[in-house]
Amino acid sequence: MNLSDLSPTEQQHRFSSRGVFLKTGPLIFCIRSPIPQVMDSTATLYGAYELAENEDFADFYVMLKYPAGLRKWYHPQVLFDFDGRIPFKPLPASQAFPMLEWGMNWCIANHCHQWLIIHAAVVEKDGQGVILPAPPGSGKSTLCAALVGRGWRLLSDELAVIDPASGKLIPVPRPVGLKNASIDIIRQFLPAATLGPKCKDTRKGTVAHMAVSAKDCVNPQWVQPRWIVYPKYEAGSETLLEPHGKGDSLVQLASNSFNSQVLGSQGYETLARLTAATDAFDFRYSKLEEAIHIFDRLCAGGKGLARAE
Amino acid sequence: MPECIRWALDSASEYHFREWDDGFTLFLEGENSVSLISPFAVTLLDILAHEPLGFAELLDRVSVDYPDESVDALGQLIEDALAGLSQRGILIRRRS
Amino acid sequence: MPNETSKQVLLNVLRHPQQVQTFGLKEWDLLLRQARRADMLATVHQWLTRAGLAGYIPDKVEKHFTAHANLVHANQTAIKWEVAQIYAALAEVCDPPVVLKGAAYVLAGISAAEGRIFNDIDILVPKQDINKVEQALFLAGWSAGHLDAYDQKYYRTWMHELPPLQHMRRGTVVDVHHTILPETGHLKPDAQKLLSAAVTAAVRDDFSVRVLAPVDMVLHSAAHLFHEGEFDHGLRDLFDLHRLLIHFSEEPDFWQTLVKRAEVLDLVPPLFYAARYVQAILQTPVPVPVLESLNRLFPTTPITRLMDFCYQRVLVSDHQSCRRRFTGLAEYLLFVRSHYLRMPLRLLLPHLIRKAFKREAGKAVVDNEN
Numbered sequence: 040m041n042l043s044d045l046s047p048t049e050q051q052h053r054f055s056s057r058g059v060f061l062k063t064g065p066l067i068f069c070i071r072s073p074i075p076q077v078m079d080s081t082a083t084l085y086g087a088y089e090l091a092e093n094e095d096f097a098d099f100y101v102m103l104k105y106p107a108g109l110r111k112w113y114h115p116q117v118l119f120d121f122d123g124r125i126p127f128k129p130l131p132a133s134q135a136f137p138m139l140e141w142g143m144n145w146c147i148a149n150h151c152h153q154w155l156i157i158h159a160a161v162v163e164k165d166g167q168g169v170i171l172p173a174p175p176g177s178g179k180s181t182l183c184a185a186l187v188g189r190g191w192r193l194l195s196d197e198l199a200v201i202d203p204a205s206g207k208l209i210p211v212p213r214p215v216g217l218k219n220a221s222i223d224i225i226r227q228f229l230p231a232a233t234l235g236p237k238c239k240d241t242r243k244g245t246v247a248h249m250a251v252s253a254k255d256c257v258n259p260q261w262v263q264p265r266w267i268v269y270p271k272y273e274a275g276s277e278t279l280l281e282p283h284g285k286g287d288s289l290v291q292l293a294s295n296s297f298n299s300q301v302l303g304s305q306g307y308e309t310l311a312r313l314t315a316a317t318d319a320f321d322f323r324y325s326k327l328e329e330a331i332h333i334f335d336r337l338c339a340g341g342k343g344l345a346r347a348e
Numbered sequence: 349m350p351e352c353i354r355w356a357l358d359s360a361s362e363y364h365f366r367e368w369d370d371g372f373t374l375f376l377e378g379e380n381s382v383s384l385i386s387p388f389a390v391t392l393l394d395i396l397a398h399e400p401l402g403f404a405e406l407l408d409r410v411s412v413d414y415p416d417e418s419v420d421a422l423g424q425l426i427e428d429a430l431a432g433l434s435q436r437g438i439l440i441r442r443r444s
Numbered sequence: 445m446p447n448e449t450s451k452q453v454l455l456n457v458l459r460h461p462q463q464v465q466t467f468g469l470k471e472w473d474l475l476l477r478q479a480r481r482a483d484m485l486a487t488v489h490q491w492l493t494r495a496g497l498a499g500y501i502p503d504k505v506e507k508h509f510t511a512h513a514n515l516v517h518a519n520q521t522a523i524k525w526e527v528a529q530i531y532a533a534l535a536e537v538c539d540p541p542v543v544l545k546g547a548a549y550v551l552a553g554i555s556a557a558e559g560r561i562f563n564d565i566d567i568l569v570p571k572q573d574i575n576k577v578e579q580a581l582f583l584a585g586w587s588a589g590h591l592d593a594y595d596q597k598y599y600r601t602w603m604h605e606l607p608p609l610q611h612m613r614r615g616t617v618v619d620v621h622h623t624i625l626p627e628t629g630h631l632k633p634d635a636q637k638l639l640s641a642a643v644t645a646a647v648r649d650d651f652s653v654r655v656l657a658p659v660d661m662v663l664h665s666a667a668h669l670f671h672e673g674e675f676d677h678g679l680r681d682l683f684d685l686h687r688l689l690i691h692f693s694e695e696p697d698f699w700q701t702l703v704k705r706a707e708v709l710d711l712v713p714p715l716f717y718a719a720r721y722v723q724a725i726l727q728t729p730v731p732v733p734v735l736e737s738l739n740r741l742f743p744t745t746p747i748t749r750l751m752d753f754c755y756q757r758v759l760v761s762d763h764q765s766c767r768r769r770f771t772g773l774a775e776y777l778l779f780v781r782s783h784y785l786r787m788p789l790r791l792l793l794p795h796l797i798r799k800a801f802k803r804e805a806g807k808a809v810v811d812n813e814n
Contacts, residue, residue, distance in 0.1 A: 095470040123764035152511040284370025286384045293382040300380050303518030307375040360528035378525030
């Protein structure tokens with residue numbers, strides 16, 4: 040059963056009582072909130088997600104709530120509650136839904152040390168995974184949104200989750216977070232995409248989230264990583280894919296990883312295995328249409344593609 | 349560089365090297381850091397793995413592997429490499 | 445009260461691990477939540493594995509145990525390495541320092557370390573060496589960083605301690621002690637006695653460290669727990685004590701030596717509370733003669749009843765499902781007590797007022813940011 044199979048009244052009832060048990064990849068989140076913005080945006084962006092068959096267990100229990108006291112009416116704020124703990128400072132209530140998204144990412148990145156987790160978007164086509172690591176301003180999310188709008192499967196727009204035993208990528212699909220100018224760029228590029236409401240003045244600027252296609256939401260298939268692509272958006276630049284040294288790529292992945300250091304030698308071994316199994320590239324782009332074309336060619340087996348471009 | 353200083357590997361750490369197309373990654377177990385280092389730095393570490401050495405001794409040993417470099421250029425290379433390696437905790441300084 | 449104890453899944457599993465054989469997913473779920481909150485995921489995992497019950501753990505739960513066990517493994521490797529760095533830095537400066545608390549359990553291979561993550565490393569050095577030690581650690585990269593004048597004074601003048609020293613590259617923290625309780629406090633254990641009784645533990649063939657003698661290690665753990673003012677991890681720390689007692693009670697005369705040593709070191713009260721609560725809460729087999737002699741040395745008073753009221757509420761998982769009526773009050777009373785034990789009122793009152801003021805000022809900054 041999917042979230043959208045429940046009537047709006049039933050959804051509202053669950054959000055404000057026992058919680059909605061949502062499945063994303065191998066994880067179950069129990070989400071509670073009395074806040075209308077959280078209920079509405081979750082209904083819009085998570086409608087196609089499966090509900091857990093069994094409500095006796097969740098990996099993470101999260102709640103978005105108003106602080107006690109008068110703050111509910113005067114400059115209202117919102118708190119992220121992680122099973123009774125408040126790990127972050129409150130945010131203005133208007134940012135309740137983005138806070139849920141950030142909080143869920145925090146749950147995964149800070150607890151799932153059975154996996155190696157890298158700050159990166161992950162997409163897949165024909166069983167081949169691409170990891171897009173994410174220094175801020177690289178346009179990773181824009182590129183990721185455009186790719187999934189054109190037939191690539193989304194595994195995650197924020198967290199590359201790697202199983203150390205098999206070296207494979209584990210999907211934890213969630214709505215794609217878009218910031219500032221990229222919101223309108225994607226609205227134009229993908230007119231059919233479902234976008235949640237814009238939320239202004241967050242610490243990342245204006246943000247909005249794009250819904251994931253219904254089949255990606257529920258696809259549990261793990262993926263073999265093939266390429267690491269370091270994207271860089273540069274206004275007016277040519278579309279250019281160039282090889283990136285593997286040793287340097289390993290160091291970059293380590294510094295973009297949430298937990299390779301705390302995993303010690305196991306973390307390093309997993310990174311080294313990933314590096315050996317993939318080819319790394321730098322990718323400069325300004326036009327999404329051309330960018331997607333290059334990715335499609337990469338996927339179609341364009342060996343030596345980098346030099347030919 | 350004063351002669352009373354000798355350079356050594358950290359005997360408490362385990363050094364894991366891997367070769368790639370653009371150099372070597374070195375994972376220091378314990379410190380849990382990952383660094384990309386040059387083949388030249390690997391040569392230095394290889395020499396120092398046998399015994400701690402002062403700068404002049406190190407220069408002697410390295411010049412065998414790099415006969416075409418001038419002593420000044422090689423000295424500069426070693427100095428830069430030592431500074432980078434010790435800054436990252438890969439080499440330690442010992443006073444003798 | 446049956447309802448209240450049946451919700452204490454974590455505590456019940458620590459007492460009687462066999463219970464998990466009848467667990468449904470709902471009980472496992474609550475165990476996971478309470479153990480995560482108590483910072484005991486990998487400890488519970490080890491505990492169940494030792495009891496031969498690993499096969500009962502459902503996959504969904506197992507992966508969270510594994511996640512924590514991975515962290516623990518890397519953390520303990522790093523602690524051994526970090527202590528080796530500290531020993532190297534101090535090699536030519538003073539006698540090898542005595543490693544305390546969690547790092548000592550890890551290095552000496554004591555079962556209390558199983559499944560535990562320890563963030564700081566605590567070492568004990570003779571008081572006369574403290575400046576040399578600070579200098580030598582500074583040369584090796586550890587420094588006190590930026591503390592305001594008030595905090596510097598708090599540590600150095602009142603607590604007679606060095607502030608925590610942080611390594612500039614790795615961020616790891618060393619706490620250098622020359623005594624195990626603040627000198628301004630009511631109890632005054634003689635650190636010299638601890639140092640001279642310290643024993644050697646081999647870590648590897650070519651590396652060994654000094655740790656406290658078994659009885660002293662237990663007394664230090666007890667003194668620490670029963671001087672604490674915050675109990676986010678009260679159950680975890682009590683379980684450390686339980687495992688230390690079980691581990692060392694295999695040594696002959698351990699219990700008799702323990703009580704005598706508590707008298708010598710002026711640590712009877714914490715040992716009294718430790719014995720009372722490990723037995724009451726974790727059902728640790730403390731021999732009756734030991735309890736009797738502790739009762740003679742430290743007779744129960746109405747205060748003991750108040751302490752029972754408080755500790756039974758705070759020495760549980762901090763998860764919301766474990767909170768009872770008056771848990772908040774108990775936490776507050778123990779918080780005030782811990783400060784009272786640490787310094788005389790003439791120092792305590794200004795200190796609490798200043799801390800309260802700083803906290804309010806901090807809150808105001810947060811509000812403005814939003």
